Amino acid sequence: xxxxxxxxxxxxxxxxxxxxxxxxxxxxxxxxxxxxxxxxxxxxxxxxxxxxxxxxxxxxxxxx
Amino acid sequence: xxxxxxxxxxxxxxxxxxxxxxxxxxxxxxxxxxxxxxxxxxxxxxxxxxxxxxxxxxxxxxxxxxxxxxxxxxxxxxxxxxxxxxxxxxxxxxxxxxxxxxxxxxxxxxxxxxxxxxxxxxxxxxxxxxxxxxxx
Numbered sequence: 001x002x003x004x005x006x007x008x009x010x011x012x013x014x015x016x017x018x019x020x021x022x023x024x025x026x027x028x029x030x031x032x033x034x035x036x037x038x039x040x041x042x043x044x045x046x047x048x049x050x051x052x053x054x055x056x057x058x059x060x061x062x063x064x
Numbered sequence: 065x066x067x068x069x070x071x072x073x074x075x076x077x078x079x080x081x082x083x084x085x086x087x088x089x090x091x092x093x094x095x096x097x098x099x100x101x102x103x104x105x106x107x108x109x110x111x112x113x114x115x116x117x118x119x120x121x122x123x124x125x126x127x128x129x130x131x132x133x134x135x136x137x138x139x140x141x142x143x144x145x146x147x148x149x150x151x152x153x154x155x156x157x158x159x160x161x162x163x164x165x166x167x168x169x170x171x172x173x174x175x176x177x178x179x180x181x182x183x184x185x186x187x188x189x190x191x192x193x194x195x196x197x198x199x200x
Contacts, residue, residue: 025137032199038139 002061006034008052023047080135086121086128093118139199147191155184 009019016034020027023044032038040048049056097114105111133141159180166175 026140028196028199029137029139032139037199038142041138044138 001039002036002063003033004059004061005030005048008054008059009034012052019051022051080132083125083128083132086125090118090121090125093121143192143195143199146195147188150191151184151188154187155180158183 005019009016014022016027016030020030023030025044029038029040033040045056045060048059052059093114097111097118100114101108101111133144136144162175162180165171
């Protein structure tokens with residue numbers, strides 16, 4: 001699944017470590033999501049949406 | 065180089081002292097129950113107590129492992145789950161094939177459970193490393 005995490009994070013001048021801390025996950029998890037290697041669970045996707053104050057569809061894009 | 069180093073540090077999960085403590089205790093009590101009757105005591109009741117203590121600590125270690133999994137995030141848990149599934153299947157398939165080789169007399173020595181445990185341990189470690197590298 002594609003996502004705009006890296007762009008949104010860069011817009012806010014956050015590091016992966018900052019985002020990881022805000023989400024209570026490891027930096028490896030943030031990195032894997034950004035690279036599209038790992039799709040987050042629904043609760044984590046909602047957490048991201050709340051953090052960026054955006055709807056989930058504006059963060060994640062379904063490739064199918 | 066610095067980036068490589070920081071990436072590798074980030075991939076490493078913090079040492080779980082709770083799980084480490086229970087695993088160490090289980091190993092120590094296992095060694096005592098194994099070597100005690102050979103080198104330290106002769107009474108079978110002491111051996112029974114040592115095995116019982118080892119078993120109880122083993123149960124507590126399982127709960128510590130469950131708690132440790134609960135402290136991981138979802139990606140780390142997925143990596144652990146994948147490694148555990150591969151390790152479990154290799155243990156079953158490898159262990160049963162090894163047992164068949166022994167039963168049918170195709171190997172010249174007795175199959176030992178410790179060999180299967182070693183195989184499972186090595187499989188788990190390799191699977192964990194591959195999983196971590198895959199998501200790095």
